[in-house]
Amino acid sequence: MSGTFLGTPAFPTAARTALEDSQLRRNLAHATGTIRAKRAGVVSEVDDWEQLRLAGEAIKDRVLRHLPDYLEQLERSLVAAGATVHWARDAAEANRIVVDVAQRHGTDEVVKVKSMATQEIELNEALAAAGIHAWETDLAELIVQLGDDLPSHILVPAIHRNRAEIREIFLREMGRAGRAAPDDLTDEPARLAAAARTHLREKFLRAKVAVSGANFAVAETGTLTVVESEGNGRMCLTLPEVLVSVVGIEKVLPTFQDLDVMLQLLPRSSTGERMNPYTSTWTGVTPGDGPQEVHVVLLDNGRTDVLADPTGRQALRCIRCSACLNVCPVYERTGGHAYGSVYPGPIGAILTPQLRGVGTDAQTDSLPYASSLCGACFEVCPVRIDIPEVLVHLRGEVVRAHQRASRVPSVQDMAMKAASWTLSSAARTGAAEKVAGLGGRLAGRLGRTAPGGRAVLGALPGPASPWADSRDVPVPAAESFRSWWERTDGGRSRSDNTDGGRSDGPADPAPGAEGGR
Amino acid sequence: MSRVGLMVTCLNDVLFPDTGRAVVTLLRRLGVDVEFPAAQTCCGQPMVNTGYLDDAVPLVRNHLDAFAGCDAIVVPSGSCAGSVRHQHGLVAERSGDPGLGRAVAGAPPVYELTEYLVDVLGVTDVGAYFPHRVTYHPTCHSLRMLGVGDRPTRLLRAVRGLTLLDLPGAAECCGFGGTFAVKNSETSIAMGNDKARHVRSTGAEVLVAGDNSCLMHVGGLLSRQRSGMRVMHLAEVLASTEPVIESRAERSADGAGPGSGTARTLGAAR
Numbered sequence: 001m002s003g004t005f006l007g008t009p010a011f012p013t014a015a016r017t018a019l020e021d022s023q024l025r026r027n028l029a030h031a032t033g034t035i036r037a038k039r040a041g042v043v044s045e046v047d048d049w050e051q052l053r054l055a056g057e058a059i060k061d062r063v064l065r066h067l068p069d070y071l072e073q074l075e076r077s078l079v080a081a082g083a084t085v086h087w088a089r090d091a092a093e094a095n096r097i098v099v100d101v102a103q104r105h106g107t108d109e110v111v112k113v114k115s116m117a118t119q120e121i122e123l124n125e126a127l128a129a130a131g132i133h134a135w136e137t138d139l140a141e142l143i144v145q146l147g148d149d150l151p152s153h154i155l156v157p158a159i160h161r162n163r164a165e166i167r168e169i170f171l172r173e174m175g176r177a178g179r180a181a182p183d184d185l186t187d188e189p190a191r192l193a194a195a196a197r198t199h200l201r202e203k204f205l206r207a208k209v210a211v212s213g214a215n216f217a218v219a220e221t222g223t224l225t226v227v228e229s230e231g232n233g234r235m236c237l238t239l240p241e242v243l244v245s246v247v248g249i250e251k252v253l254p255t256f257q258d259l260d261v262m263l264q265l266l267p268r269s270s271t272g273e274r275m276n277p278y279t280s281t282w283t284g285v286t287p288g289d290g291p292q293e294v295h296v297v298l299l300d301n302g303r304t305d306v307l308a309d310p311t312g313r314q315a316l317r318c319i320r321c322s323a324c325l326n327v328c329p330v331y332e333r334t335g336g337h338a339y340g341s342v343y344p345g346p347i348g349a350i351l352t353p354q355l356r357g358v359g360t361d362a363q364t365d366s367l368p369y370a371s372s373l374c375g376a377c378f379e380v381c382p383v384r385i386d387i388p389e390v391l392v393h394l395r396g397e398v399v400r401a402h403q404r405a406s407r408v409p410s411v412q413d414m415a416m417k418a419a420s421w422t423l424s425s426a427a428r429t430g431a432a433e434k435v436a437g438l439g440g441r442l443a444g445r446l447g448r449t450a451p452g453g454r455a456v457l458g459a460l461p462g463p464a465s466p467w468a469d470s471r472d473v474p475v476p477a478a479e480s481f482r483s484w485w486e487r488t489d490g491g492r493s494r495s496d497n498t499d500g501g502r503s504d505g506p507a508d509p510a511p512g513a514e515g516g517r
Numbered sequence: 518m519s520r521v522g523l524m525v526t527c528l529n530d531v532l533f534p535d536t537g538r539a540v541v542t543l544l545r546r547l548g549v550d551v552e553f554p555a556a557q558t559c560c561g562q563p564m565v566n567t568g569y570l571d572d573a574v575p576l577v578r579n580h581l582d583a584f585a586g587c588d589a590i591v592v593p594s595g596s597c598a599g600s601v602r603h604q605h606g607l608v609a610e611r612s613g614d615p616g617l618g619r620a621v622a623g624a625p626p627v628y629e630l631t632e633y634l635v636d637v638l639g640v641t642d643v644g645a646y647f648p649h650r651v652t653y654h655p656t657c658h659s660l661r662m663l664g665v666g667d668r669p670t671r672l673l674r675a676v677r678g679l680t681l682l683d684l685p686g687a688a689e690c691c692g693f694g695g696t697f698a699v700k701n702s703e704t705s706i707a708m709g710n711d712k713a714r715h716v717r718s719t720g721a722e723v724l725v726a727g728d729n730s731c732l733m734h735v736g737g738l739l740s741r742q743r744s745g746m747r748v749m750h751l752a753e754v755l756a757s758t759e760p761v762i763e764s765r766a767e768r769s770a771d772g773a774g775p776g777s778g779t780a781r782t783l784g785a786a787r
Contacts, residue, residue, distance in 0.1 A: 004757070009746065011701065012700065012701050012702070012703070012704070015701065015703065015704050016703055019703050019704065019707050025559070060602075063640050097769075110676060135730060149675070165630060197637055218733075219557055230589070329689055329690045329692065329708050330701070330704055330708075333704055333707045334704060343608065369696075369697070369700050369701065370701060371694070371697065372657070372690050372692055372693065372694025372697045372705070372708070373657075373662070373694055373695075373697070374689075374690035374694070375657055375660075375661035375662055376657075376659035376661070376688075376689075376690070379663070386747060389607075392565060392566060392568070392604075392607070393607075394568075395566070395567060395568030396568045396569075396570045397568075399566055399568035399569055399570075400568075404746075406581070412567070413569075416564055416567065416569040416572045417572060419563065419564070419572075420569070420572035420575055420576060421575075422562075423558045423559040423579075424558065424575035424576050424578070424579045425558070426555055426556045426557065426558055426579075429527070429530075429558045429559075430600065432529055433530065434720070436531050437531075438760055450740040450747075451740075451745055451746060451747045452738070452747040452748075452749070456737070456740050458741070466699050466702040467737075468559075469702065469706070469732065470706045470709075470710075470737075470738060470741060471706070471737030471738050471741055472736075472737045472738075472740035472741045473737060474532050474533075474733055474736075474737070476531050476532055477531065477532060477533070477534045477535075479534065480531055481525050481529060481530045481534035481537035481538065481553075482525075482530055482553075482555070484534055484538065485537075485553045485555070486555070490541060490553055491538065491541055491542070499547075
């Protein structure tokens with residue numbers, strides 16, 4: 001895959017591509033809607049789901065509080081089980097370690113288990129630069145890789161592709177990467193899967209080195225876990241002679257028993273299944289069975305910076321289930337590419353800015369604003385990451401970073417200052433409202449009357465245009481509530497007969513008469 | 518007697534004063550002598566949600582001062598109730614002023630209108646009359662930040678003459694999101710258009726919600742589409758009463774549709 005998120009424009013601009021593509025919007029709405037319904041169904045079967053979420057949250061929080069201890073314990077357990085442990089501060093270090101292992105074995109190809117961590121560090125590109133082909137073996141990742149495309153979902157990376165597109169990609173590209181697709185390939189799912197199986201089998205049997213990530217890493221035993229749906233990962237984990245696993249440091253769990261909670265939370269949240277079809281666990285080297293050389297790369301790449309933020313660190317609880325993507329109304333309409341990161345959707349909107357750091361580029365800084373703060377993501381998160389809370393917190397960090405970097409306040413800075421000044425005093429607010437009311441009276445003459453008698457304005461020039469492009473604008477009431485209350489003693493005085501504040505009366509006898517009041 | 522303060526919200530104050538008046542009418546009818554602390558302005562949510570947490574500090578202080586003498590605060594907005602309940606603490610914490618944190622913790626409890634009606638007053642039938650086909654949008658902050666649950670629909674179902682129609686995808690966000698509607702205008706409109714489509718599919722005459730901000734967004738789209746649909750705050754529906762000047766026969770005839778007779782009924786009900 002040569003595609004890269006580098007150069008993705010800021011979210012509002014990047015989102016436009018998806019918003020204008022009605023086929024893509026339908027694909028996304030259908031796919032997320034289907035997974036969302038499946039998830040809701042299997043979650044509702046579990047009586048103690050909320051207790052499980054609390055347990056998941058507690059386990060991950062314990063890990064984060066004592067992260068160095070658990071990581072050292074994990075290292076000891078892994079080494080005792082015959083694995084080699086490497087520590088990587090950043091993407092470059094992690095990539096170098098994997099490239100070194102592959103080169104030491106004189107191979108020019110590796111097979112890969114679907115892994116977010118290796119995408120995050122752009123391992124495939126680093127291997128390619130060293131003359132080593134990295135073959136993705138997850139079906140959706142294979143589609144993305146062969147299509148020279150970028151993933152747009154954590155769990156379903158090719159969510160944006162339909163069957164006809166996949167057939168075309170297979171016919172065009174498979175031959176160049178190995179076993180070609182049959183000439184008579186149709187877009188039936190079974191035929192597409194069969195072509196992928198034949199293509200991949202050749203790679204599984206030939207590869208000497210495999211690369212994986214891990215969903216969980218158990219400190220007390222040194223056991224790594226991968227959960228998947230297709231079994232292609234297990235082929236990579238068992239057939240090659242050498243296995244290198246790149247594992248984010250937040251993936252550690254204290255005990256094997258903690259897997260009990262996580263393996264209940266993860267499949268129901270991610271694929272909407274009671275249990276995923278394949279769960280592989282391995283502990284170092286087992287003589288005569290599976291890879292005889294096992295490496296584990298423990299990856300930081302910004303995670304300790306996230307850990308240092310008391311509000312933001314909850315993002316490290318994430319178990320990459322992607323439930324938040326599937327319920328997010330923004331993701332549903334923009335797809336994953338708009339987020340410009342391997343982590344799209346709500347979790348990407350908080351994780352990516354934290355891993356990269358805010359205040360350096362406009363694209364990253366646009367991510368915390370790529371949400372209406374509707375809270376659906378928090379509701380489904382199996383480890384209770386309060387994503388809206390972190391989004392608001394990160395917006396604060398973005399604003400602070402900009403204010404630190406520039407001596408000149410932005411238009412937005414000044415608008416907020418002015419609003420804060422006006423709205424922190426009732427007297428100033430009342431004065432501003434009188435102006436708005438006057439404006440409303442004037443504007444009411446220009447507008448038309450919406451059902452119910454309300455005066456509204458249509459398309460507007462200037463700063464209000466983004467609002468008024470598609471929405472009618474309500475005209476400010478001729479009299480504010482505040483001034484109505486003052487004038488009529490809260491409606492108790494009989495002088496309340498002019499109905500001066502009424503702009504929204506459900507059915508005025510003479511609609512549109514407000515302007516004259 | 519306890520002092521109940523109406524927090525009318527800045528948006529209602531300027532754009533939707535009828536909502537505040539409806540709350541006053543409704544609560545007085547239920548025997549609550551609601552006050553309007555004149556020093557109130559805005560809860561600070563626009564600043565907080567845009568990342569200007571420091572600029573929200575004076576607004577949080579003003580809110581605390583304005584409602585200091587109250588025993589309870591009632592607000593016809595799930596969003597603003599959520600802001601006071603969940604964001605004021607965050608603002609105080611970031612300000613680094615422990616006194617502000619203590620003041621926030623000791624502030625009077627804030628109730629979204631339906632919470633106050635159902636939980637505090639213990640009523641679901643407020644004696645309202647509204648002979649129309651209505652669909653209800655449970656705004657995100659009411660639904661998820663506050664968890665008002667079925668309180669609004671219980672209140673609506675008890676309204677005489679009202680037909681409550683299910684809204685497809687009701688729990689999905691309308692796309693307003695405060696400054697989101699400006700910063701990500703196109704996504705916001707895409708979400709809003711889907712909401713408007715669902716609203717129109719119900720065949721209702723009126724879209725009702727507990728937040729005028731969301732209604733302003735969806736209503737602005739419905740209005741631009743010349744849909745003929747109205748949007749109304751829940752408080753205004755609950756404040757509507759049966760007119761005494763018309764005969765029962767006329768009313769039942771009106772109940773069939775939104776004709777001019779209905780308009781007179783509603784006008785009189787104010």
